[in-house]
Amino acid sequence: MFLIGLTGGISTGKSTVSKVFRESGVPVIDADAIARYVVEPGKPAWHKIKAAFGNSVIKADSGELDREVLGRIIFDDVDKRRILNEITHPEIHRIVYKEVIKCFFLGHNFVVLDLPLLFETGIMLNLMHKIITVTCEEDIQLTRLMDRNHLSEADAKKRIKQQMPLEQKCNQSHFVIENSGTLQDTEEQTLKILSVLQDSNQHWKIRGVIFATAAILFSSIAWILNYKYKFISTN
Template structure:
């Protein structure tokens, strides 16, 4: 099984692309969904955020107020770095387990929805192919303002906090231009999907994994057999 990274800018339409993959039976591991999971009340990251950022970033029920936290980290690079240091290890741990589950279910490849793939750089070494979703700058700004009921000045700050779309596109294997209709986007994604399905690298990975598992199993059997014989009473040879 190989991993396809799905990324882009905020409000460029990654969720639309991810949903098209899901519709065609491709598992999508969403980093944003996992990021919400790891900061649920009582979790390890939740306690660390509370200690570092204080009560002001939580609502009266103890749940993380992402908007309040967002206002802090998008204005302060150091605070954003501290938040990433708290959450990224926990997010990666959850994502690794999700990947293992998909591997044993026999999927030839999966898609990881990673909004900050290039900014964090922590998952790139595991990604076989990268898809970047982009759109026109004015459209991206308008989508973000409409989606989050956000004033233009704040929306521009959110966008500028990420790597420019042009730079992301230069690093991509595939680019989805999401400035048109949903059908236009769907056609682009299906073309990419048809290409991904031709790759056979997952068989090589499964073969390597199979050899490793066989080796480990053989070692365990050998050690178990050796221990069993050593624990038996000595038999005097005649």
């Protein structure tokens, strides 16, 4: 099994591409969904965030994180953003790795990892066999973000600037999906990439390496145990 990194900029349309993969039977591990899960009330990350940022980021009625308040704090302060990342990223990556292993044992040829900050963090970058970046025109991205998150133009621009420029991400990717046009156009681009990935035999190579390594490991353990047994028997 090999890993496909799906990334892009905020509000460029990664969820649209993820949906096409899912509907085609490809497992997609969504880092954003996991990020929301790890900060649910009572979770370890939730307690750490409350301790680091105070009760102002917690909704009094439900105990959930007030994402709007927290967003304003971290996007105005680099150090606060770093603190939040140090709290949440280890929890997120732990679950991502767990899901990847599950997909491997279920026999999937490859899995798509929806990682918005793949390039920014660099943590899982070297594990990706291929990288797909979803991009769109700047004015479209800005409008989508303003509409989706109910942000002012200034706040939306500030959030976009916190991420690596889309051009740089595209230059470092194996595939680029241009999502400025129609939904059908985006779906067609995604299906073409899917066809290329399905034709790849990379998953057999990786499985072969893993099974060969496991065989060597078990053989070594068996030899050691057999040697110890003979040693004990002769003494």
